[in-house]
Amino acid sequence: MKTEYLILLAAVGFFPFILSFDRKLGMYRQTGALLKAIALVCLSFWIWDIAATARGHWWFNDAYVLGLSVLGLPIEEWLFFVVVSFVSIFTWESTKFFLGRKQ
Amino acid sequence: MKEYTLWAASSVVVVVVLDRVMGTRLLARKTYWIFLAVMFGFKILVNGYLTWRPIVLYGREFFLDLRLFTIPAEDFLFGFSLITLSVVLWEHFKAKEER
Numbered sequence: 001m002k003t004e005y006l007i008l009l010a011a012v013g014f015f016p017f018i019l020s021f022d023r024k025l026g027m028y029r030q031t032g033a034l035l036k037a038i039a040l041v042c043l044s045f046w047i048w049d050i051a052a053t054a055r056g057h058w059w060f061n062d063a064y065v066l067g068l069s070v071l072g073l074p075i076e077e078w079l080f081f082v083v084v085s086f087v088s089i090f091t092w093e094s095t096k097f098f099l100g101r102k103q
Numbered sequence: 104m105k106e107y108t109l110w111a112a113s114s115v116v117v118v119v120v121l122d123r124v125m126g127t128r129l130l131a132r133k134t135y136w137i138f139l140a141v142m143f144g145f146k147i148l149v150n151g152y153l154t155w156r157p158i159v160l161y162g163r164e165f166f167l168d169l170r171l172f173t174i175p176a177e178d179f180l181f182g183f184s185l186i187t188l189s190v191v192l193w194e195h196f197k198a199k200e201e202r
Binding site for chain 2: 004005008012030032033034036037038040041044045048052055056057058059060061064065081084085087088089091092095096099
């Protein structure tokens with residue numbers, strides 16, 4: 001199924017995205033910092049991924065991606081870093097919250 | 104040369120050094136290691152799926168081909184760097200905004 005990688009990303013990002021609006025976490029109060037962090041992570045890892053894919057470190061199975069590629073990377077792979085950096089930050093905030101913000 | 108192995112190991116060094124020089128010092132906090140364990144739990148599911156289908160395939164000459172289930176060892180270094188850099192930068196920019 002060509003949509004499989006995209007569905008996987010949606011499954012990973014859906015609940016973290018919804019729950020990030022929880023007032024107790026209050027992530028929306030720091031949207032600027034959030035966007036800056038995600039942008040910088042994406043930039044670094046896009047560069048790595050473009051180079052690695054060009055070198056042949058890894059490649060993607062045509063059966064599971066939509067088939068739209070930019071600089072050798074399927075659009076799903078570009079999105080991967082947006083989703084994973086966001087989910088990491090959300091999980092970090094949740095971990096701090098559940099541990100009672102003990103350091 | 105095992106290029107993926109080298110690049111992934113280098114990224115870990117860069118991120119660990121960044122955490123120190125930027126002053127976030129997350130790796131010195133117990134909360135961070137609990138968070139990382141949680142993330143690696145989810146990571147094994149997602150990365151496992153990606154490599155089991157497989158959605159992503161690897162060039163034999165560029166990595167060690169040591170795997171946990173279907174996941175290459177290098178993917179754990181890659182994952183560490185991606186996850187850790189995300190929270191280091193987030194804490195950095197958050198502290199800057201609050202100042």
